[in-house]
Amino acid sequence: MNVPEWLAGRARNASDLGLAVVFAAVLTFWASRIAESWGSGYWQFGCVAGAVVCLIALLRRRERAWAAIAGLAVAAVAIPAALFGGLPAEPGPAMTLGLSVLVGSAVRTLPARSAGAIAAGGLAVVVASLFSARTLAFGVPAVTMLNGAGWLAAVAAGLAPRLLAARRRAAADKVRRDERLALARELHDVVAHHVTGIVLQAQAAQLVARKRPEQVDASLAGIEAAGSEALAAMRRVVGLLRDADGADPATRSPERLEDLVERFGGDGRTVRLRLPDDDEAAAWPPEVASTVYRVVRESLTNIARHAPQSRTVTVGVARDRDAVTVEVTDDAPRPSARSPRRRGYGLVGMRERLEALGGTLRAGPREDAGWSVCATLPVPTRERR
Structure with a gap:
């Protein structure tokens, strides 16, 4: 057992003791x-019944559903017994407290259907306490108000952490979806380029x-090298799912841009x-350096796909x-109206990354000819020295 588990066990034992x-x-x-x-001669029945429910509440961690059912069953027997035996109204304060612990624990941890059934059973006990009090002519009996307050507190105490856990799960699911989208963009960037x-x-x-058959071998060797490089790049990207620490580092230096x-x-x-001076480039934050690399790579990939006739790229x-x-x-001729440049996931991915960092992206045709992609990334304050 590790330290957190040991501390959690000690905390549970301390809470049960209290x-x-x-x-x-x-x-x-x-x-x-x-x-x-x-x-x-009248206190024994109520105290014994209350002690049984309290004991069940202390043992609830072993089987929460059956513990709650057992506690409600004891209350279901105690209420008519007190009514027909001429005893003080049930459930008393001790039984009410035990039932609140059982209902709250069930609402917090059990599946929704089981938790709802236990909560409904607790509400039935509250309603039944109306009849055991035998004072309906004088308004709502005190025992019913006590049981109603205990039931409401139990449901609230169980629902609050349950809803918080649901929000956390929803947030985690959103993060996982965002990571999948990020991976899709990574794969698009790598695969499209290579x-x-x-x-x-x-x-x-x-x-x-x-034209020159003697140079075919060199061309095939270049294709083989490019394919091997594409496989290696895809393995690095897919490796992000398995081990973030062993993945390709996010920072892209100016030397990588030159390559x-x-x-x-x-x-x-x-x-x-x-490129800027070496000292300026060395001060780039990792997320900015990575995004700069991605913007350049995606822009060059788009030029290769949509403007192969360009002759000068800056x-x-x-x-x-x-x-x-x-x-x-680039200086490619303007595309005709019937064959506009397509805007795929690459441009969308660039814009999302830039906006996430507080940056902007402008992409569109230039006044004379060609296409321009301009991205601006703010530098975090901690990096401005």
């Missing part, structure tokens, strides 16, 4: 009051095979990269005192 002391005090008090008002590269190299290999841009260049396309990353700005532009 509850037993309260039960004993209430039983003693009620017995003395009945002996004073009714006489010495598969686009493979497709472009395969198209180039077809041209090489017709990304270098892989993207070729086929007559010129890619220019402008990637600019700059940082001032308050923000990091990323802009990726």
